[in-house]
Every structure is written in structure tokens, then in C-alpha cells.
Amino acid sequence: RTVYLNGQFVAEDAAQVSIFDRGLLFADAVYEVCSVIDGRIIDYAAHMMRLERSLAEMTIDYDCSAADWPGILATLIERNGLTEGTIYMQISRGAADRDFLFPAPGTPATVFAFTQARSLVANPMAERGMRIITRPDRRWGRRDIKTVQLLYASMMKMEARAAGVDDVWLVEGDVITEGSSQNACIITPQGHLVTRDLGHHILPGVTRLSLIDIARESGITVEERPFTIAEAQGAAEAFVTSASMFVMPVVEIDGLSVGDGRPGVETMALRKAYIDHARAQG
Numbered sequence: 001r002t003v004y005l006n007g008q009f010v011a012e013d014a015a016q017v018s019i020f021d022r023g024l025l026f027a028d029a030v031y032e033v034c035s036v037i038d039g040r041i042i043d044y045a046a047h048m049m050r051l052e053r054s055l056a057e058m059t060i061d062y063d064c065s066a067a068d069w070p071g072i073l074a075t076l077i078e079r080n081g082l083t084e085g086t087i088y089m090q091i092s093r094g095a096a097d098r099d100f101l102f103p104a105p106g107t108p109a110t111v112f113a114f115t116q117a118r119s120l121v122a123n124p125m126a127e128r129g130m131r132i133i134t135r136p137d138r139r140w141g142r143r144d145i146k147t148v149q150l151l152y153a154s155m156m157k158m159e160a161r162a163a164g165v166d167d168v169w170l171v172e173g174d175v176i177t178e179g180s181s182q183n184a185c186i187i188t189p190q191g192h193l194v195t196r197d198l199g200h201h202i203l204p205g206v207t208r209l210s211l212i213d214i215a216r217e218s219g220i221t222v223e224e225r226p227f228t229i230a231e232a233q234g235a236a237e238a239f240v241t242s243a244s245m246f247v248m249p250v251v252e253i254d255g256l257s258v259g260d261g262r263p264g265v266e267t268m269a270l271r272k273a274y275i276d277h278a279r280a281q282g
């Protein structure tokens with residue numbers, strides 16, 4: 001693969017960063033993941049807006065508009081012949097001798113990006129639906145910032161796999177915050193789409209945002225509010241949203257089937273509508 005690192009396109013084996021990089025030592029870095037379908041990036045503007053917000057909240061001194069990001073990503077897509085998959089971008093506060101205090105202003109950020117080819121539209125999980133378990137949300141209190149501090153989510157995903165299911169939903173008390181790397185949504189028996197309201201407790205998902213628009217346009221009432229495990233288990237349908245999963249049905253929560261235990265009809269219609277929206281861009 002050809003990857004991007006600090007202004008250059010290099011072979012992945014040649015891309016090297018310092019052991020003093022604050023991304024490595026302190027998880028002092030932010031990232032984005034965008035999907036590519038038919039060689040085109042989905043919801044690009046919203047991802048870049050969130051990246052700029054993450055940088056500002058972390059006070060990482062890096063001006064996104066100073067680099068030609070559309071050009072960088074187009075080059076990565078072209079050189080790697082990417083038609084379907086994801087693009088990962090990461091920006092850290094840069095390398096400096098290890099110190100909890102931030103390095104002096106002017107320390108250059110470490111910036112890189114790479115592609116991952118994978119099939120996203122044809123995902124077998126969408127046919128069978130995901131089975132999830134709930135686990136306490138013990139991540140830090142600024143989950144709205146997309147930092148690379150992902151260890152807790154990673155550990156919980158491993159627990160899910162060890163328990164023989166696909167993933168976890170994280171909970172505070174009995175209230176769901178979000179999935180390990182997706183936003184959590186349900187369709188109530190009345191047909192309303194419910195997803196957690198934004199704040200410091202969840203990541204403002206780009207897919208969540210697009211889907212809320214798509215749902216409202218098709219006449220679905222959307223409620224952004226907290227919901228419990230019991231409400232989700234008793235919902236008509238459940239699903240998650242993320243850049244790489246789009247809209248993915250959830251058919252089981254803590255051993256209880258949601259609806260009839262099969263991917264929901266509304267969920268699959270929203271999945272199709274989201275993919276149509278993605279394909280209509282570019």
C-alpha cells in the first residue's frame with residue numbers, strides 16, 4: 001500500500017514515526033474514518049468538520065485547511081486502486097521528549113492516512129443481524145472527541161467475542177450511551193427512531209447525523225433522547241450506525257431477541273436509503 005505521512009506518499013513499510021510521538025505515549029491524537037464506495041468518499045465534509053472540532057477541543061495546533069486533504073485522499077484512493085473500503089486519518093500533537101505537559105508551540109503535528117480495502121455494501125452481517133451484550137461504559141468523559149484512546153472499547157469488543165456475540169453496547173446504569181464503535185438506535189413499537197442525544201457522553205456520529213436527516217425526510221419521527229436496555233429489548237427493531245457499517249441491524253441484546261429476532265424491515269429500508277444517499281454523492 002501507499003500511505004500518506006507528513007506531506008509525503010510512501011510505501012507502508014517506509015512510513016515511520018518517532019517512539020516519542022505523543023500519539024504513542026499519551027494517546028494524544030485524533031482520527032477519522034471515512035468510507036469509500038465506487039471510489040468516492042462518503043460524507044466527506046461532515047468528517048472533516050468533526051476532525052477540525054476534535055483538534056480544537058484537544059488544542060492540537062494543526063490547520064486542516066493548510067493541507068490539501070481532498071487531494072491527499074484522492075491520491076491514496078487512486079494509487080491504491082481503492083473502490084470500496086475505508087480511509088483512516090490521524091493527527092497527533094507530534095513528537096517531544098516525554099512529558100505530561102504539552103510540547104512547545106510550533107512542534108509539528110504528526111499526520112498520516114491510509115486506505116483499507118473491504119467490502120462494505122455486501123456485508124453478511126446485514127443479512128443475519130448483530131448480537132450484542134451490554135457492558136458498563138468506563139471510557140473517559142469526553143467521548144465526543146474522536147481520540148485514539150480506544151483501549152476500553154477494544155477490550156469490550158474482545159469480551160463480546162469471548163461471549164460468542166458480535167459486539168457490545170455501553171451503558172451508564174441501565175441507560176445506553178452507544179456501541180463500542182457505532183451509535184445505537186432503536187425503532188419503537190410506534191415506529192419512532194430513537195437515538196441518544198448528543199453531549200460529552202457519545203461520539204457525534206457522521207452516519208447518525210446523515211441518517212437522522214434521511215429518516216426525517218422519509219416521514220419518520222426521530223427522538224434524540226436516552227433509552228434503557230429494557231426499552232431496547234422491547235423495541236420493534238434495533239440497529240447501529242457507523243461510517244464502515246452504515247446501518248447494521250441488531251437482533252439480540254443480552255440474550256433477548258429484538259422483535260422477531262431477524263433484521264428489521266425499517267432498519268433494512270434505512271440501510272438501503274443510506275447507501276443510496278452515499279452513492280448519490282461525488
Ligand code: PMP
Pocket residue numbers: 033178179180181182183202203204205206207208241242243244
Ligand atoms: N461511536 C463511537 C464510539 C465510534 O468509535 C464511532 C465510529 N468511529 C461511531 C460512534 C460512529 O461514528 P461515524 O458514524 O462517524 O463513523
